[in-house]
Amino acid sequence: MLEYFPLVVLLPLIGFLVNGIHYRKMPNTAAAIIGTSAVLIPFFITLGSLTAYHPMSNNAPHLFTLLPWIHAGAFQVDFAYQVDQLSLYMTLIITGIGSLIHIYSAGYMHGDGGFNRFFAYLNLFIFSMLNLVLADNLVLMFLGWEGVGVCSYLLIGFDYHKTSAANAGMKAFITNRIGDVGFAVGIILTYWYLGSVKYVDIMAAMPAAIPFKEIINYVALAFFIGAIGKSAQIPLYVWLPDAMAGPTPVSALIHAATMVTAGVFMIARLNPIFLAADITSNYIAITGAVTAFFAATIGLFQTDIKKVLAYSTVSQLGYMFLAMGVGAYEAGMFHLMTHAFFKALMFLGSGSVIHAMHHEQDMRNMGNLKGYMKITWITFMIGTLAISGIPPFSGFFSKDLILEKAFGHHGIGHVIWAIGLAGAFCTAFYMFRLVFLTFYGKERIDHHVKEHLHESPWTITLPLVILAIGAAGAGLIQMPHLFFGGTHFLTDYFKPIFAPGREIVEGAWKITAEPHHMSESTELILLVVSICVALTGIILSYFVFQIKQSVPPSDEGFKGFPKVVYNKYYVDEIYEATIIKPLIRMSDWLSASVDKALIDGLVVGVGKFFMHISEIFRKIQTGIVGDYALSIVIGTIAILVVLLYGGF
Amino acid sequence: MDWMLILVWALKSALLFFIIITGCAYYTLAERVVAGFIQDRRGPNRAGPLGLFQPLADGIKFLTKEEVFPVNVNKAMYLIAPAISIVCAIMAWSIIPFGGTIPLPPVLANAVGFPTIDLQVANPNTGILFMFAISSLSVYGIILAGWSSNNKYSLMGGIRSTAQMISYELPLGLSVVIVILLSGSLKLTEINDAQKGLWFIFTLPGLIAFFIFSVAMFAETNRLPFDLAEAESELVVGFHTEYGAFKFALFFIAEYMNMITMSCVVSLLFFGGYNVPFGILEGSELQPLVGLAFFIGKVLFFAFLFMWVRWTLPRFRYDQLMVLGWKKLIPWCLFNIVLASTYVVYWGKYWKGIFN
């Protein structure tokens, strides 16, 4: 199947072109079928390729080139792709969940005026994302990186006539741009110091580069700044909650399952560099942990169902970065996958609710929906249990693996673990708060809406069911010893990707690059603690929202600390006051003083000068061609005279 | 010796001139006989046995008629126009090879000082291009005739005819490009030699080029179904409406001469010219003479084709003519050039040896 792999990249592009070019005329059904099959077929090709590639035994990546691109001296970049364990893993997630969300969108977007446009954008996004993960060099990855940024912008601002959506799109785009600068600097530094932008060459150059620790730290930091932007970490996370202005399938696909995890993927892809960058790695771990906790606290008091999920996404991404920072790359990638399942599931579930409630997103106006929407309720419950970390659902295994590895990290490991645990408690609390407010309790639904309340069509529920199966069972591939002796499929699977980097670092520094392996008793204690914390959160939530039936007050009703949290710690306002306002004021000043007065004055002055001169000379311009010809001839005569008698 | 060479050239030219004038005269007769046959009636059969003296009688009639000059014509132009037509028609003949090199009998060879003689007046290395240059000049004859007559039908006919000839020179030239690609030379003798094995008509690009060439050929000679310039129902007879007597005869002869030229060219370019098929009589002294016979046979066939088509097909409308030329033939020509280039690059070395 590997020989068909180029189709994986090309089919979404073709889908985009077909849908994009004909979006005015095409029937919606055709657009949906084309769009979905442009992702579904690649998914099956990828599945076939996975078996053909023999990931468990094969170490060498499968490389192929589609098109030559930039050839400038030693700098050679092609549209070349690298198929290996890591990129196959990501491709499976992207195309698998992507095609489910395409199917879902066919139902969710039904009747929307921009239906065809939506599918075109989605296909373009899949194409860019596949470029990002399959590229065999950093430049092509950057192309995909920018491409997904553009698609994210387009899809957030999908309802471009709504000011809030358009602004949210711009906010996402600009915030991402800050990170992208970091990424670009990283690429330049990599090329400067390692001499190539190809992963294979970078890998080969690493042993020689390892002694220059400081430089590697800077390179890694530059890349991490890129990741901060794309993956919504502190301090650049602010765009992600606003991005919920986009349609719900977009939130599920781009802002939960795939695009925002690009930063995590990038760190995994460049693992040799990050392994060798010890200080940056610590910084990553701290950033991840703080983000995980900070975002979770904001989630505690939000009332918009999608906002809660958005902050939970930021928080979960924080866990992934935590894992990446402590060098537990397998754990990070594991959580990436499980998170993709359960977060996509919950977003789609919330979408189903919103769809049924006629675009009502405020949880204060919901309640007791479980009777009306059985499938949505059950699948959403599974997702909530998974994210809260209740065994045997998938989230438990991945989050636990991360916390365990963090605990084992030398130096700051225990602190990080504690912060992560606090985050886990908040997560369990606010997720069950969401469930109780939405599906249980008193009905606070508007009676107009209630008349039409019904379960969503099959195109919506089918993806929910499939994702629920994944969210429930995906954790089984990597389990600790205490569960039936444990499985370690994932660590074996990723060995060819992460082992070489670790060998290099271990060989150079004579240390173990992997976090400490701990005894079974410690492991057991950690497990019990984390389950207890999760259960505490759930019980507290049950107590508050089920027994006391308390409902969040109206926007003005928040007092004290909850008010601060409800307003997201006023981070947006702080950014506005400290960064954006001064920038705008400086630009105004520059435009008035430098641009208008100095530069314009110069330009206009030159123009005026020549206008005055031409006032005198313009009489020569008679408009009669013969006069011009005559002057040419006279000029020629003058030249001839000078040449002949001028003594040259 | 030098003067002998010039003498031989002059003799060849004179002989050729005589042959084509006679040929044209009898071509007109043949046209009338064929027309008669196709329309199921008798052609001219009064003057001499089988009407064979008819052209002679026509000639005398043309020469003895009164030369009429309509008022308000531009006299110089009016006179020059038919001359240009006939001069161009005759000059085109100077480069057509009728046969290969013929050995002279020993007596003659000793007298003139060289052993062989070419059946061709001139062989410049621009060959077929030269012929195009000359035939492109013949447009002036028509346009000047139309303009100087001071008659709107003449002017319309002249402009129509010019536009038609300019338009169809493109497909004509582009289909000759195929032949040049296949043979690798502009010289007509070398084009002929390149077809010693396989005639170009039997190659795919050659076949397409032949069809385009034959369509353009009818348009270039202003013959039916493309005789828009002299469409009787619309323009009286077009550019030579105001011409009579010998001036008209010159136009008339030029038209028939052009047809014979085109027949020669199409036989040379696509149908193997004066080659003897399958290498019969190879090396024999008789071979060039047999080749000459083959060539004349081919030319006669195409000359007949001109008449056949004329009395069979109806006339095109003007816009149809232009659409055919610009939108059908030229794209096909361009496609064909690509095809022929591919053909020469990839299969050239195989087909050159076939039948040889």
Add this chain to the structure above:
Amino acid sequence: MQTYISGIPLNYYLSLAGILFSIGVLGVLTRRNAVIIFMAVELMLNSVNLVFIAFSKVLSIINGEVIVFFVMAIAAAEAGVGLAIVIAIHRQKKTSNVDEINLLKW
């Protein structure tokens, strides 16, 4: 010291070219019909072509003839566009006299 081409001194060719060029200049300066000015320009181009070929032959290098070939191609392009412009102007202003086409002035 004389240089010959085909038995004719080089200077003859150059003189002929000079005379032709002058005639062309005369035409451009005196005539007012756009098409005739165009023809005079073609005459000037041809005189330059003659010089190119003469020197190409004298120096025994072929480049001059290639340049002349290119000049012809460009002259053809010029003819097409130039005459199209003349026709377009004639359609608008009913004249091809260049003195009457004088809107582009101060």
Add this chain to the structure above:
Amino acid sequence: MLNLTEIQPILFMILSAVTVGSALLVVLNKNPVASAIFLVLTFFSLAGIYALMNAIFIATMQVLVYAGAIMVLVVFVLMLLNLREETHQEIWSNPTKKTVIVLIVIAYSFLLLVSLKATKDSDPTVITNITSPNYEYKLSDSAESKVTVTGNTAAVGASTFIDYLLPFEIISILLLVAVIGAVIIAKKDAVKKG
């Protein structure tokens, strides 16, 4: 072969006389169509001069392109515009302007001929030959890859496609652009529809 050296100067004289005479008629004739026909004659006799110089390819192209294509177009345009009446030349009714222009042109041609004399006197090299029919071309820098071509046409062709391939391609694009431009400019509805 035939030695034509004796008659070549005679031919040259005849041809150049025809060239100059018809060129003058182009400029002085009042009838535009007659001017065009004389220009054709000029080109034709120039082609004869080229042929005399053994530049047979250029001679053919001169007839084919200039006489056969460009001038046909000019005559065609003249007929479309129907310029018969527009023969009146304002310039000839203004005697001072006329004198000035004629004087300028005479001065110009005088200077051209004088400059010719100047170059002749300072010319140090003598090359007296009729160029050989064989030309050599290098396809690349290696010594073996030489192409020897026979005949003027082949030489021009080889030079065009070996030394001047890029200009050739650029000119072909230029021609394409010119074709499209001419069609757009001369289109009847172009002005109305904008």
